[in-house]
Amino acid sequence: xxxxxxNFAYLxxxxxxxxxxxxxxxxxVPGYQVPFASRExxxxxxxxxxxxxxxxxxxxxxxxxxVIDQGADDTTxxxxxxxxxxxxAGVAVTEKTTEATLIQTRHRIPETPLTEGQxxxxxxxxxxPLRFLEPRETExxxxxxxxxxxxxxxxxYEDIARHGQIATSYAYPVxxxxxxxxxxSPIPKFDNPKLTANPAIQLFGAGREQRIxxxxxxxxxxxxxxxxxxxxxxxxAHDCDLCGARDSYLDEVITDDAGGRMFVCxxxxxxxxxxxxxxxxxxxxxxxxxxx
Amino acid sequence: xxxxxxxxxTDQPLLKVEGLTKRYGPRIGCLDVSFDLYPGEVLGIVxxxxxxKSTLLSCLAGHQRADLGRIAYDGRDLLAMSETERRRLGRTxxxxxxxxxxxxxxxxxxxxxxxxxxxxxxxxRHYGEIRGKAADWxxxxxxxGDRIDDRPSAFSGGMQQRLQIARNLVTSPRLVFxxxxxxxxxxxxxxxxxxxxxxxxxxxxxxVIIVTHDLAVVRLLAHRLMVMKDGRVVEQxxxxxxxxxxxxxxxxxxxxxxxxx
Amino acid sequence: MIRIESLSKSFTLHNQxxxxxxxxxxxxxxxxxxxxxxxxxxxxxxxxxxxxMVWGNYLAAEGSILVxxxxxxxxxxxxxxxxxxxxLGYVSQFLRVVPRVPTLDVVAEPLLALGTPxxxxxxxxxxxxxxxxxxxxxxxxxxxxxxxxxxQRVNIARGFAHAYPALLLDEPTASLDAANREVVxxxxxxxKARGAAILGIFHDEGARGxxxxxxxxxxxxxxxxxx
Numbered sequence: 001x002x003x004x005x006x007n008f009a010y011l012x013x014x015x016x017x018x019x020x021x022x023x024x025x026x027x028x029v030p031g032y033q034v035p036f037a038s039r040e041x042x043x044x045x046x047x048x049x050x051x052x053x054x055x056x057x058x059x060x061x062x063x064x065x066x067v068i069d070q071g072a073d074d075t076t077x078x079x080x081x082x083x084x085x086x087x088x089a090g091v092a093v094t095e096k097t098t099e100a101t102l103i104q105t106r107h108r109i110p111e112t113p114l115t116e117g118q119x120x121x122x123x124x125x126x127x128x129p130l131r132f133l134e135p136r137e138t139e140x141x142x143x144x145x146x147x148x149x150x151x152x153x154x155x156x157y158e159d160i161a162r163h164g165q166i167a168t169s170y171a172y173p174v175x176x177x178x179x180x181x182x183x184x185s186p187i188p189k190f191d192n193p194k195l196t197a198n199p200a201i202q203l204f205g206a207g208r209e210q211r212i213x214x215x216x217x218x219x220x221x222x223x224x225x226x227x228x229x230x231x232x233x234x235x236x237a238h239d240c241d242l243c244g245a246r247d248s249y250l251d252e253v254i255t256d257d258a259g260g261r262m263f264v265c266x267x268x269x270x271x272x273x274x275x276x277x278x279x280x281x282x283x284x285x286x287x288x289x290x291x292x
Numbered sequence: 293x294x295x296x297x298x299x300x301x302t303d304q305p306l307l308k309v310e311g312l313t314k315r316y317g318p319r320i321g322c323l324d325v326s327f328d329l330y331p332g333e334v335l336g337i338v339x340x341x342x343x344x345k346s347t348l349l350s351c352l353a354g355h356q357r358a359d360l361g362r363i364a365y366d367g368r369d370l371l372a373m374s375e376t377e378r379r380r381l382g383r384t385x386x387x388x389x390x391x392x393x394x395x396x397x398x399x400x401x402x403x404x405x406x407x408x409x410x411x412x413x414x415x416x417r418h419y420g421e422i423r424g425k426a427a428d429w430x431x432x433x434x435x436x437g438d439r440i441d442d443r444p445s446a447f448s449g450g451m452q453q454r455l456q457i458a459r460n461l462v463t464s465p466r467l468v469f470x471x472x473x474x475x476x477x478x479x480x481x482x483x484x485x486x487x488x489x490x491x492x493x494x495x496x497x498x499x500v501i502i503v504t505h506d507l508a509v510v511r512l513l514a515h516r517l518m519v520m521k522d523g524r525v526v527e528q529x530x531x532x533x534x535x536x537x538x539x540x541x542x543x544x545x546x547x548x549x550x551x552x553x
Numbered sequence: 554m555i556r557i558e559s560l561s562k563s564f565t566l567h568n569q570x571x572x573x574x575x576x577x578x579x580x581x582x583x584x585x586x587x588x589x590x591x592x593x594x595x596x597x598x599x600x601x602x603x604x605x606m607v608w609g610n611y612l613a614a615e616g617s618i619l620v621x622x623x624x625x626x627x628x629x630x631x632x633x634x635x636x637x638x639x640x641l642g643y644v645s646q647f648l649r650v651v652p653r654v655p656t657l658d659v660v661a662e663p664l665l666a667l668g669t670p671x672x673x674x675x676x677x678x679x680x681x682x683x684x685x686x687x688x689x690x691x692x693x694x695x696x697x698x699x700x701x702x703x704x705q706r707v708n709i710a711r712g713f714a715h716a717y718p719a720l721l722l723d724e725p726t727a728s729l730d731a732a733n734r735e736v737v738x739x740x741x742x743x744x745k746a747r748g749a750a751i752l753g754i755f756h757d758e759g760a761r762g763x764x765x766x767x768x769x770x771x772x773x774x775x776x777x778x779x780x
Contacts, residue, residue, distance in 0.1 A: 133400070146376050148383075150413025154398075154405045157412065160419055161402055161441050226419040330631050483652040490651060494666060512651050516630045530609060530630045537611040541567030548568070 009056040010088040015039055019057035019212070023203060026214030031176030032144070033127050038210040048081060048106060049207030051123035055085065055104045058119055058203070064092045066100035071108040071249070071266035078106075095269050107170070109191040111248045111270040114200035116217060122185040124206040127213065129173045129183035149181050152224060160229055172231075175222045182213065182221075189223070190235045190249045196221040238263040243274035244281040304367065306331050306467060306499050307352075312361035314351050320523035321347035325361070327518065327528065331466065334493055334500040336514030336531060338507060338546070344523035345503045346471065352501065353388050353469045354378050365467070383413050387460035391472040393452035396459070397444045403430060403455055404440040410463045429458040433488060450481035454488065461492060470502040474509055486512050507550050511535060519543045554719050554750030555584040555607065560616035560626070560774075562606060576602055580616070580774035586718070589741060589751040591765035594772040600754045601646075603771055604721050607752065608643050609633040620719050638666055643721045644712035648696060648704040656682065656699075657692040660710045667715060674714075681710040684736050702728045713740050720744060722753040726760045738763050 007013065015037075022036035041049040059065070065085055069078040073095040081104060082093050094100050097112040106123040114120060130140045133151050143149065152173055159167040172189035176182050184195055185204060195202065195215065202215040215221065225231040236250045241262040248270055250263040262283055265271035275284065305328035314321035322344035329335055337345045351358040354370065363370040365385075370378070382388070390396035397406055407426040408416070416422050427437055433454040435447075444452050453473065460468065473489070474482040490513060493500060504510060510517055510531055517535070518528040519542065527540040538544045560580035566572045577599050584590045592600040605611040606625070607618055613626040623636050637643070642663070650659050657678050658665075664674035682692060685706040691699070696707045705728050712720070722741070726734045734757075741764045744751060755761040761768070 133398070142379075146379055148379065148413060150383075150409055150411075153412040153417070154401055154409050157408055157419060157422065158402060158405050161404060161423070226422075227417045229419050333631060333634075487651050487653045515634050529612075530633055532610050533612060536605070537564075539565070539612065544566065545568055 006088040008061070008089055009059045009085065010042075011039065011053065011056045015053075016057040019053055022212045023054065023057065023214060026203070026212050027201070027216045029180075030215050030219050031180030031182040031213060033211040033213045035210055036212050038207045041207065042084075043080075045208035046125065048077065048104075048123040050205030050209075050212070051104050051106070051121050051207075052081060052084070052205075053207060054121045054203050054205035054212060055102060056089075058102060058121070059085065059089050059091060061089070061091065063101045064094050064099055065089075066094050066097065066103045066269075067105075068103065068108065068110070068267075068269075069106040071110070071251075071270075072268045074268065096273070097267075097269050107186045107188075108249070108266060109187055109194045111245075111265070111267040112273075113194075114198060116199040118200040120198075120200050120202045122187075122202065122204045124183070124185040124204045124209075124211070127183060127204065127206040127209050127211040129171075129181050144180060147179065149175075152181050153226070156224060156226065156229075160226070166225065166229055166231075169234075173224050175224060176215065177220050178222075181224070184221075188235070188249055189231075190233045192221075192223045192231070193233050195219075236263055240265045240271060240274075240281050241283040242281045243271045243279045243284070245271070245274055245279070305329055306366060307501075308362075308364040309352065310362045312348065312351060312358050312363065314347050314356065314358045320344070322351065322520070323523045325525055327525075329467075329499055329501065331499055332493075332497045333516060334498075334502065334514045336510035336517045337501065337503045337520060338505060338510055338517060339520035340505060340546075342522070343520040345520050347523070348520070349469055349471055349501065349503045353386070354382065383410055384463055385466050387463075387465040387468045389453075389456055389460055389468065389470040389473050391475050393444070393449070393456040396456040397452060399443065399445050402441045402443055403435065403447075406444065406455060406459045407462050410459065414463060425462060426458075429462050430455075432492075433458045434484070450477055450485065453477060453485060457485075457488070457492075461496070461498075464496060466499060468498050468500045470500060470504075472504050472506075473502065474504070474506065482509075489513060507535060507547065519546065554586050554621060555582075555752060556617075556619040557582050557603075557607070558617050558619075560603075560606065560618060561614045561776075562602065562611065563614055575776040577606075577771075577774050578776040580771070582769050584719070584750040584752055586748040586750050587745050588766045589745055589753060589764045591761045591768045592752065592754050593761075593768050593770045594775075598775055599771045601723060603774070604643075604723055604752065604754065608641070608721055609637070638663075639715070640717060641719045641721070642712050642715065642717035644709055644723060644725055646705075646723050646727070648708045650696060652697055653695055655693045656687065656696045656707055659696060659707060660714055663711060663715045677714055678710065681713060682707075684740075685710050686733055686736070702730070702733070705729060706733060709737055709740070713744065716744075716747060716749070718749055720749050720751045720753075722751060722755075724754055724756060726755065726757050734760065 018037055022034045025034045041052055043049060067078045067082040069075040085091055086093060097110045102119045104121040128140055130143060130151055133155055134140050156166050170188045171183055171186045172192055174182050174184055197218050199217050201217055204213045223231040238250060239246050240248060240250060242264050245265055248265045248267060251266045253262050253264060255262055307329040310326050312325040313323050325348055339345045350356045404423055404426040407429050408422040411422050411425060427440055430437060430440055435451055435454055444455055474485055502513060514531045517531040518525050521542045527534055527543045535547055538547050558581050562577040563573055563575040580603060594600055602611060606613055609625045616626060618625040620636060620641050623632055625633060657675055660678035660681060661674040664677060687706055696704055709725055725737050738760060
């Protein structure tokens with residue numbers, strides 16, 4: 001079977017229309033979870049089927065696609081999904097955030113600020129922020145409908161009671177345009193401030209749970225907190241050991257079996273661009289000969 | 293305003309029920325029930341299983357929709373209210389104490405979180421204040437303060453019931469529905485709970501509708517009594533009058549069937 | 554203050570062949586402020602029944618019972634509750650209390666229900682308990698474990714905690730020794746002096762003679778028994 005037998009971006013046109021309708025609804029009501037007829041994709045649930053379907057519905061042949069997983073372009077999932085779209089859509093791909101027109105991401109927002117005209121597609125495991133406190137779908141729907149969000153603050157209360165501070169460090173709940181409470185997908189809370197007033201279109205796809213939601217450009221997104229325990233976008237108190245960046249989210253890498261570790265930017269493109277521009281971190285070393 | 297002043301000053305009933313009827317197909321749940329409830333009054337509804345008292349309570353509390361009749365709360369037509377409004381009422385002005393405390397609590401949330409939830413649901417956003425109020429209420433229902441972070445699953449039945457009461461009363465509701473609140477509790481625990489409820493009713497000027505099959509509970513707690521049989525109200529009046537001078541055949545039977553200890 | 558006119562009552566026992574037992578007919582009496590009227594008559598003649606009807610505990614078949622401005626025979630339950638709270642007091646023969654409440658709070662309850670601040674209410678309660686010779690060490694205990702005489706004295710203390718304009722006393726001196734009987738009679742005299750209208754049942758002739766201004770024999774209200 002050759003690649004010509006796939007429709008553009010794998011999904012048939014009718015499915016793409018259905019997904020686009022869902023996306024438009026989501027854009028019209030920011031933060032509201034729109035049910036959609038999630039299709040069986042050639043990857044299991046839990047591997048980004050929601051994000052893939054949203055991306056497939058949005059792609060045009062002129063697009064330039066970037067795919068990242070935990071900020072990196074070169075991890076297995078990012079590579080697989082990128083290859084998938086290269087085969088089924090034949091679109092150009094890139095690792096540079098500034099050159100991408102559509103970015104599919106798992107669990108991170110790129111450090112480089114996005115611009116108008118870009119689309120960011122998030123992979124979402126559990127779209128319902130209230131799910132862990134209220135298991136009944138009938139109840140959570142009512143709570144969203146009637147704006148009954150007291151329970152969300154109960155969760156944060158429990159955190160403070162148990163840990164002395166709000167311990168939620170990723171998938172930190174937010175309120176969108178003062179109306180819907182939303183789960184921004186398991187991005188670190190460090191990334192939450194990037195959600196608000198973002199010039200790009202942000203789309204969220206949950207394949208197994210069959211929900212799509214969206215943030216149109218320049219939407220107001222506020223992280224939930226208490227007056228006396230305000231939200232803090234925290235990260236490890238280090239600079240990147242490779243490029244010296246102060247304000248990017250870091251991965252901690254264990255380097256030997258004697259407890260040695262280093263901190264590097266989670267966003268690989270961001271780090272590489274900085275190094276190319278001459279920034280050097282504590283552990284920076286020139287690339288060995290023969291490597292591109 | 294003292295309780296007495298409250299009771300006398302208002303000519304407007306807090307709850308006005310007219311001709312409330314609920315059927316389950318050909319069976320009668322409750323038929324043509326009418327009564328008024330004034331601020332600060334405790335109304336007991338007694339009857340045996342199948343009398344319709346639980347149906348009546350759930351219709352009044354908005355858990356079920358009656359087929360006929362009118363309910364006016366504070367002058368507002370309940371049945372014409374939107375669901376949003378009714379749910380908001382349920383979080384602020386009203387409270388519902390379930391027979392089984394597990395139905396009225398979040399078992400996976402700490403005691404403090406359970407009590408604080410209603411406050412957070414109406415917009416409280418200061419952790420310290422919420423915790424302070426929760427601690428205060430745990431004290432009022434005689435739960436030790438150091439248990440504020442424990443889950444209700446670690447509490448005894450009596451403690452769970454008291455926690456449920458605290459959770460319901462923290463927003464100072466005006467009308468409380470209680471469904472057999474002492475059912476399933478040990479006798480000594482019941483006594484404690486009844487004493488607590490009496491005090492709270494008096495101090496907070498609560499109106500309460502309490503459904504029970506236990507006549508001793510209504511004698512201690514209720515000002516007025518309604519006796520139900522087969523979905524109908526067969527007698528109503530002052531609690532002590534209905535129990536000491538019952539007029540209806542069924543009431544007389546009920547009263548004389550109580551074991552004297 | 555208390556005016557009874559044409560009062561009648563019967564009991565219908567539905568579960569015993571619907572037997573109708575008429576117990577009172579044409580009862581009438583008046584109690585003026587500052588007066589104490591004693592009800593007399595044999596046991597079973599209807600003294601307690603009449604008293605319970607004034608209290609609102611028994612329903613009247615016909616007639617009127619005016620306490621102040623309220624006709625107990627036709628008043629709505631909440632009116633009777635309000636009446637019992639500030640106008641009409643009742644000392645029954647039996648002490649009925651919620652199991653756990655300390656004696657001091659039992660006695661203070663009528664004042665607390667009226668909105669009196671707790672310290673003040675308790676002071677008054679303490680005062681009465683002292684006069685009635687209930688030892689202070691018992692004040693924090695529930696009266697359910699007390700002797701009959703002690704319970705009766707707690708009952709009386711509760712009845713006199715608030716200065717009711719109208720008072721119903723059912724055997725207030727029964728099971729009391731001479732000293733305590735004296736205290737109770739003094740309390741009654743004090744109540745009369747401040748203008749209370751009192752209706753009482755006293756089996757003790759001495760007590761009756763001391764505090765009652767008039768006696769009313771309820772035998773006169775008993776309907777002639779059916780053949």
